[in-house]
Amino acid sequence: MKSATRKKFIDSYDKYAIPIYRFVYLRVGNEQNAEDITSEVFLRCLGYLEGGHIVDNYRAFLYQTARNLVVDFYRQNGRIYNVPLEDAKQLDLSISIDKPIISKIEVESALRLLKDSYHEAIILYYLEDLSISEISQILERNEGAVRVIIHRALSALKQAISKQ
């Protein structure tokens, strides 16, 4: 592998390993599976580069690979989510009648009730601050459709939380 490509790849790991891990973790809900899938994302990227291919946009490539691997994971394991114990402990402690405080765990579990495209749109737009154009590349939808998805996803999240 050329040294410039090698450097770009390592830089992309340093820059995106944590966001990709987070993206995967919020989909699979388990640290070990998130680590395994994140490793696989970077190994696949490495394999792609070693095959002589070029990656123009590492971020979009890594998120797309992560999405595909999460789908494979669901296919193999079904949809089972684990809620970390330390988060679960916070659940009832943050609820107040006067002030609608929403706990992190409520958001996390409500996110998992959304359909995949809504879940991904919320994470990419609000959590990872990606632009509409980048999200459209990752979700393989046009920018207008992405705007609509984000709007609907936030409404769906609000509903999911109020039902909890």
Place this chain on the structure above:
Amino acid sequence: MEKILISQIKSLKKIQPSKEWLGSFRNELISGIKTESHVGFRGAMEWFFIEKKVAPVLFGVMLFVLGGPLIVSKIAQNSLHGDLLYPVKLATEQFKIKLAMDKADKASLEVEAFNQRVQELNLALINPNLIKTDEVSQAVIEAQKQLISVKTRLSGLDGSIVHSQKGLEVVKTITNNTADAQKTLASSLDGQNNLDPKIIEQINDIVASAEKTEVKGLEYLVKNTDKNDTQDITSKLGDKIDKASQDVKKVEDTVTGSVDKGSINAVLIQTTEAKKGLTEAKESLENGDLNTALDKIKVSQEITKSASVIVSTASSTAQIDKK
């Protein structure tokens, strides 16, 4: 509500992988790239002079020259965390891995090193006088790091290598050793009443991670083993079904009267589902359908883990309520 919601979404940024995993996997990636670009002696020399472990290796080399190769290698082989020659032992292992010719050899050496880390950790746990208490956490980290290397090598073994007899043998060794590691570490944790809970948690993580690596190895074996030579893998899958059944029973045993009825029902629904999956796995195994058997085992394991989380959450909620 919308502002609060968005700020809570942003607070999920706190979710991060462990620094150990992030660093170890980065090193593995770098080492993987170097292997491809600077194969053999040049690559090994580059690693020898550039990587961080030069000081202990040079110390080892000095001893090697002054004391003779056999003495140094023998002393370093038996060294433990905190010993002067322990870094030499680690560096020698890494040097051997660097010199290994192909991915299968490298994976084989990585799993050998993992075995060593597990034995060292086991020794430290069953004989606390052997190494200092603060070195135990270092031993845990080294074992964690080495398991990540094994996992990475296993992922890196591509189809063509696995199809070869050598590749299959390496994957078999990985599945056997990771299965042994689970038993060794689980039994060495028995009766450890004075051990730091954080260390216990980390060791349990290693056990869980070793199990995942074992299952990954089994996937390779199921996919690539010759259909006329499935006796060994069938027996391994049979063992996994037994182990998974024991895990289901353990979860059921932990559901006590102190947990609320709703949680008990949720757990029992899940354990019933897991047991059903394991019965189906057994049937598939008897019919020679290894692929389905393994899939059913994996799903049952995930359901059991999920049930176990419900038990822990419900127990801790019950404790908070009591207070």
